[in-house]
Amino acid sequence: MFRFILHRLGMAVPTLLLISVIVFALIRLIPGDPALLMLGDMADPQSLADMRSSLGLDHSVLTQYLIWIKSVLSGDLGVSISSRQPVLELLVERFSVSATVVLVAVLLATLLAVPVGLLAAWKQNSAMDLGLVATATLLLSVPSFWLGLLLLYVFGIQLGWLPVIGYVGFASDPMKAVTYVVLPIITLTLVEFGAIARMARASTIEVLRLEYIAHARAKGLSEGAVLWNHALRNAFAPTWTLIGLILGNLLGGIAVLETVFTLPGIGRLMVDAIFSRDYPVLQGCLLLITCIYVLVNLLVDLVYPLFDPRVKL
């Protein structure tokens, strides 16, 4: 297994290098640069040239890339053009906010959606199945920003139970921090619930058709035992892959939700960096997202044999 991990991590190195080149080039293909956006419509050519020079944008793209990659390899992701804060510090700070919301939401969604999927599959084509599938589809189709705003309106404005804006870190005041992340977590849980429940249902239906399930039933096992002891483990494997993909996707940023709930997360950082052409931050964000994908996929692969013994590493 150790060799497998090393092999997978080794494979990630060229991926990351390739991504770094693509990211670096793509960002610079977008018209408009940070100097122009900082100076706005009042910028005269000399001020623009001075600003570009001070930001190191007067070098060729290749030179800029070499300078950047050299710093990255030495662990320095540079400094934000907008806030002049070290990019690494910014990424750690912002990622911790997004990760808290995403991990809790995905865990909750999984704990809720898998039993629901299992139940729907067990009662396939019944009224209960129809109801559960319809709910899951509805939640899957609702845009997260709309659901977020709806929850804000109900719990923040109408009932006044939870704060509408702001964020407090868990380190400074854990109880208060919870009140600020409750709504984003509920929103994300509901949105992801739909996808996971549908996948859990579909894979359970497949498994319930297999001979070993018929065999278990023929042995006289109760339906509960058949479902929990025999069907769930095999049915969960594909759902686990989906959860891995969802995690990778969401940890890369939940920009829309972060904007609606004014959470200072990695998604909002990235969107702001795109609008202000903050190259070092954007490059740092995209590298981090690539690393997350690699690591989450590795983790999914490592855990997979626990659910499906046919898979060997």
Next chain:
Amino acid sequence: MNNYLKTALVVAMSTCTVSIAVAQDKIINVGLNGDIRSTDPGVNRDDNTDAVMMHIVEGLVAYREDTSIAPMLASAVDVSPDGLRYTFTLRDGVHFHNGQPLTAKDVQWTWQRYLNPKTQWRCLAEFDGRGAAKIVDVSTPDAKTVVFQLDQANGLFLAAMARPDCTGSGILHPDSLAADGSWRAPIGTGPFTLGKWQKGQYVELDRFKDYTPRAEAEADGYTGNKQAFVDKVRFEVIPDSASAKAALLSGGVDLLPDVTAMDAAELKQVKNLQIQVSPIMTISGLLFQTRDPLLKDVRIRRAVALSLDYAQMVAALSDGLSVVNNSVIPTASPYYDATAHQGYRYNLDEARRLLQEAGYGGEKIRMLVNKRYPQMFDMGLLSQAMTQAAGLNIEMETLEWGTQLERYQTGSYQMMSFSYSGRFDAAQSYESVIGDKAKEPRKVWDNPEALAILREVQREVDPVKRQPLFDRLHSLMLKDVPMVAIYNGTAIGAMGKRVEGYRSWPVAKPRLWGVKLADTSK
């Protein structure tokens, strides 16, 4: 005994309650649509940074409510007859946030820092000779007097000094820098000191308890009596407008300094909210590329200008809060007179006749718009629809704002729906549009006669002599049609009923001095 104890307990509890109520800070929460970039005024900045920093630092002069210039840290400004020497006498009793008194040496130090290219001050170009004039010397004959010597007369010198995007050329104490010369924190003379900046979340300002206000009875723009009445101002970063609105409705914020006209109409109906409206200095309109093979023909440009129903358009764009203005001099400017009020008259027949005369055969004209600023998009959309009636074939191309800005800078467009940020002197408004396209492609009006008038008005200090020059420029612009100015924006502030004394104003930035919070707990 028991009664004694009870009474003592009640007295103790009420004392506690009173002391808690008295000790509680008065905090006003203000929504900001983005974080500030830094605490270094006028250096690493944007609109939000300027808005916050203008509470911390003050310059020698500042904009009044009516956008004229008045002394701020200076008690008097004396201009020599040749316009080359500006002598500022400093006010008595002004202290920095660190308790040190303001002296002429501090002003000299601040300006030397601003004029050093290494500082990367945004407004350096206005004072190092690239703009109208160069500061050749800043001297301090005594502790209360500072003299600026220019290489040539410049009617815009004080106006440039007071510009909010230069953070009013705010005077700083040398301790704002660390020993190695790097930026530490702003130590200014403003009514608020910098409290806590939680990046991406909020900026907190504390009331400067030893602030010495000017003698005027009230605040006037960025000058006058700027006494603060709240203990803290907390600028909450809320990028999403729907969330900002929700925060206002729930009481999470007390004030949103900049809401859209559409939101204002909705918020006006809410019982516990109030709305403040003011015209601002932005200039919104359609820009033409006069070097374009098609649009170089003034008849086609004029046809566009005549095919727009301005009253209907501006009513729709501003929800009835703005008025039509075909001049680049904003309506809030003291130079906006009867001549500037003259504009294009909606005349479809004349537009059609001009197009026919120009031999226009329905060729496609591309107009750039963006969705970052909805009013630019809507203005483009309405223009496209209205010009169709005259037979014009305008096609909209929606770009990301940064991309559109780049096309504006390089002049790579046929037509563009655009808003200029606020210029507070009429000469600055004209300066942003007049120029040699070969040297500065962003300039829309390349006319040597207009450029000569502009240079003259830039040198002139006397407002009475400047007015006819502005009038000439406006008449010339209506004839040339290098762009069609349509209206100036509005600053609309929405706030809770407990906020007292807040006013929106043409500079469109929030001011939290002079603002009180009514006690609604009774």
